[in-house]
Amino acid sequence: MANITIGAVGDIKFDTRLKSNPLYDILKRSTVATANLECPLTSYDIPADKLFAIKAPPSVAKQLPGLGLQVVSVANNHAMDYAERGLMDTIKYVTREGITVVGGGKNLTEALVPSTIEAGALKIGFIGAACTLPAGSAATEKRPGIAPIRVYATFEIDSGEALEQPGSSPFIHTQVVQDDLEAVLRTIESSKKSVDLMIVSLHWGVTPGWQPVFQGSLAEYQAPLGRALIDAGANIVLGHHPHVLYGIEVYRQGIIFYSLGHFIFQGKGIFKEEKTKSGQLADPDRPKHADHLSPYTKGAGQAVVAGVKRLLSSPQAKESMIALIHIEALKRRKPKISAVEIIPCMMDQDGEPVETTPGQARNILARLKTYSEEFGTEIRFAEKRGYIDTA
Secondary structure: OOOEEEEEEEEEEOOOOOOHHHHHHHHHHHHHHEEEEOOOOOOOOOOOOOOOOOEEHHHHHHHHHHHHHEEEEEOOOOOOHHHHHHHHHHHHHHHHHHOEEEEEOHHHHHHHHHHHEEEEEEEEEEEEEEOOOOOOEEEEEEOOOEEEEOOEEEEOHHHHHHHHHHOOOEEEEEEOOOOOOOOHHHHHHOOOOOEEEEEEEEEOOOOOOOOOHOOOOOOOOOHHHHHHHHHOOOOOHHHHHHHEEOOOOEEEOOOEEEEEEEEEEEEOEEEEOOEEEOOOOOOOOEEEHHHOOOOHHHHHHHHHHHHHHHHOOOOHEEEEEEEEEEEEEOOOOOOOOEEEEEEEEEEEEOOOEEEEOOOHHHHHHHHHHHHHHHOOOOOOEEOEHHHHHHH
16 A cells, blocks of 8 residues: 655635745645635625625636645635625535535535545545634534534633733633534544544634733643544644644644644735725725624724734744645554654745745744644754654
């Protein structure tokens, strides 16, 4: 049996023709490559009632094979930005290009169903799910949507600290909804019988600036959830959503990427684009579709808009990576992860990834190393790449 390589990247969102890029060739050389498709591909033009509603034209689907992708997940907080129509259009246009879509569908059963990709003599199962769920986006047996692992939060306030430092952040406790978790775990357990390797694409976590600094980069629910998925039989958990890179955990027979960051992320379509006669943006600090929002959301949203703009323009949000997960195929035994190769990238002014300089690569890998040491994961550096020996 031949060994294989899984190529994994985080969020992709673009609406223009992509440039030729040697980094895309790396994904093409992978046995199987996967990403999170961060926006609906649709011509439907009625946005959801939310602060940021984004989309891209259906023609974007035709470029996905050129990235080397075989699988994309649509389980994320933007998949339903243009309602059920936008989601179903996305699935239609992407599958028409021969790419497998996971994490969404016309009902909960379809959204949760695993897809199997044959890679040489191996069968790889893929599941997509999201913890980031705007109202009405979770699939039910009677409603289209995305596969949910909902999370609820409670807030703990230290009364003594509040007196000493009024306005200080509470401690945020988060736990997954057990019924949602059990549905995903059952899917993994039943699917493992018919595949050699199981991969879960998971939209989760908190972007910098939204999580209290003293709680670290991860929300409280994340590590227990990632480990529960591995315990149920998943081999790889591919996390995304926070717009930046977070740590990597080698756990039992599997590996958890807490955030793969952006890979392609073009900002066009997020903020209002109408121009005045002088050619300036009419209101660059408003979301493109803010006009339909309630007065409360418009008012409260100003701080959020400012925070998102700061985040997307920050150096850390420009950092990206390709993860090459090397799988050793074994006779008479299940295949195992033999090593992980990390290729640091930077996003250019057009939101596309470019190769790093040696200094940029060292900075990105040093940050990943620091985050990953929390989980006991060692990353070694060699020639602008990072390596994890899972043995």
